Amino acid sequence: MSSVKKQEELQRANLLQGTLDMLILRTLLYGPAHGHQIGKHIQRTTNDFLQMQHGSLYPALHRLEKRGWVTAKWETAPDRNREFKYYRLTEKGRKQLVVEESQWKQMAEAVARVMWPAAEEG
């Protein structure tokens, strides 16, 4: 039982590899958000299929910040009377999102062509 579950987690983790940056950038397209919100948003949008790993999320956020695709600022949350570190998409980040999106699309199409050749013909 536990081994099956472990395998499932592994699949999810693999899925996230390399695409996490894109998902974060895409999420930030809606507007500034803090780490917790970003993680929750991805999790919720995928119906909990992508279990957010904090161990990957924060390094990814800081990596994006270092590359200048996002900026960060401490701001007070509207619903809680406390400051959170809000990430905001930069112009450079927007461009990067376009690049990653098209790459992902190509990749997905390529994979699909191999996996379901009949569907392509039909």
Add this chain to the structure above:
Amino acid sequence: MRWPSKKRDADLERELRADLELEEEEQRERGLPADEAHFAARRAFGNETLIREQTREAWGWGWVERFLRDLRLAARVLVKSPIFTISAVATLALGIGATTAIFSAMNAILLRRLPVPDAQRIVYLMVPEGQPSGASNTGDSDSSFSLPVFEALRDNPAFSDVMAFAPLSTDKVDIRVGNDAPEQASGEEVSGNFFSGLGVSMPHGRALSSEDEEHGAATAVLSYAFWTRRFSRDPSVIGNTLFVKGIPFTIVGVAARNFPGVEPGAVTDFWIPLQRRVGLSPWGNSGSLYSSPDWWCLQLIARLAPRVTPEQAVARVTPAFRAAAFADLKTPVREQEKLNLVLSPARGLEGLGDYDAEPIRILMALVALVLVIACSNVAMLIVARNASRESDFSLRMALGASRHSLFRQLLAESVLLVFAGGSLGWIFALFATKALASWARIATGLTPDGRGLAFCTVLSILAAGIFGLAPLRIVARAPVTGGLRTASGSSQRRGRGGSVVLVAQVALCFTLLTSAGLLLRTLLNYEHTNLGMQMEGLLVFGISPQHASTSAERSAFYRDLLDRMRGVPGVESATLMQERLGSGWSTNDEPTVDGVTIPFEQVPLRVNDVGPDYLHTLGIPILEGRDIADSDTAASRRVVVVNETFVKKLLPRTNPLGHQLGGFGDPKHTPFTIVGVARDSKYRSVDEAPRAMAYYPYAETGDAPATMQVELRVHGNPLAMIPAVERAVHAMDANLPLEKPMTQAAVFADSYSDQRLFARVAAFFGLLAALLVAIGLYGTLSYRVSRRTGEIGVRMALGAGRRQVLGMVLLQAFRVAAMGIVAGVPLALLCGHFMGSMLYKLEPTDVATLGGALIGVLLVELAAGWIPAWRAARTDPMQALRSE
């Protein structure tokens, strides 16, 4: 770098805190109780430390910080287990230090070149076959040439320069500066191009010149060391007078600081041009250089001409060399072609070649064994220690530490250990090299140089690599959950690899103990060899009458001196001899008995010109006839005393008394009549085999030596007599120093000082090896016993007695010892085989030595095994089983 990273850390901390609190609030809002919400939030977050570490890495400075942190942590961990740290660092330091010291010594002796420009073009000229028969030599038969040979070679275009040099005396020569007291210094006479040909610069004054040589000018150049020691680097010394054997020389220059001269392993104090005058002949000989064309007394060193290889040079100069060598000797051409000239690359201490290089190579091999033991020991210590930390590692991995980070930490510990060991080792090497140089009496001094440092560094890095890999095995294998349980199952398997190392160590230890034993027993053999004379109460010193220029004058001087010596209170008897006993020097001749000359190759005859009462003073028993007496003078019948080997070899089955010995290879001489036979005694050194020996009265040879050794038998401490003896000598001539006054026993003891050095060094290595092996074995056994606590508890619960447990652990130690000795015997025999030439009165297969080494190894095993065994025997079965 620190500041932004610190700020970022705080920022990250705040961010995580904020998000974690938010998560917790959300969990609470979902209806969870406060404490459960707290843990649920943490679970959702996962491993916070890991998040922090990975995020930090995103900023790129991670590895530097990580490295510093690893080092800090490693240092803390090491400080917490001081016994392990100290033994590992000390083991490494001793291993690396000893190796570096020996390497530096070998480097200086075998590799370093003369400190002159373009030193690879400098060669020593050698004649491996020795001098042509008919020519006389100096004892350095393979490196000596005659003056005509030098003249024939010096202008050959194969060489840019050929330089000749010869010492003024076999040891030091009497000098005087101004009106100061007479003293001694080592001087050489050299050709005029000596300094210019070698390219030695003169910081003060000028070098010797060809004109100086041509005129036999009374000029002298001082070595920098002598200038410093004797004149405190006073530049005004140029132009002052240096009296050499009473003859005034003008100091014209001081040689470059780094130039110790070309005498192998020795420092020359001053140089003068080759001299024509009688009394300044090379080697302190009584003749003159230019009057003895058959005397091969000059050593030659040459600078190859540009673009000429040594082989080409030999081919070009050999005809001229042979022509000059055989000019006056009617030797057949076939024989002439057997004499070969060889060029050997000039290195600073080249002459030490045969004499000292072999033992140094053996010492190098021994120290390499020590290093192997040291390195394997440290590796075993680390492996055993990390194995006992396995559960600790498992716990940390369960808490989220990555294997990578554990490995990094172990590597950092190894690096720290090796760094500390290497630094300490370097300091140790500094002292060890100095000690080695003074033990070995290499006056030019040894310092661990750049190459030694490089060697040390490479060793350290290799060690770091090996020890860094050792923990890798453990970490890679450490099971996350398995380690948390009691781990005792795998100890057997791990034990095997460790045992192989232990057995190898014991084998090496046995080899080292055997080598040390052989050299120590050799030393004992030297010390207990019967020298054939009464050694106690003998004082010897040299004397060179400066103002006596003829043989008759010198004879008169010596007679007077002997009378005065006999008059000194406390002197029982006194005599003279040309060659000091035990000094390594000897005079040799072809014996002519009753008119028949026996070839030197058949019976080499050793001779010494001696004074009256010779046998009596030295305490050499007289077997037949009488001693040399005061009545044996130039005016009386010529007599000689021989030894029992002489009789055995040359006059067997007959009464030797009355037979005639015609000396000096000259049939025109009146023969000497044998009047006495003495028991064999040692002449040149302790380890020589008995040889036929003739004692001539110096007064009857017609050529009294320029220097004689005075031997006094005194009451009480011989050295306490020196002031009184000195007063008596100065009453004759205030300019005469006592040359190297010492007890006769000390002269002989010095003759095997090398052997003493080797024995000491080898004994040190042997003890070091034994100590290291004991530490290693102790560590390993303790570790194994601690792993087997449960098993031992079961055995004891089932009725095993303490003695049985004790025996069980000790048996393990002795099994290792037995296998090690089995492996070590062939190794020890091989090592002994190579040491054959260093042994005296001892076979490399000496059973007593092997037995001693065996007992030594068993003692080491017992000492190392006792404490763990005793601890195992004291195991409380209940406690052991409970902890299982």
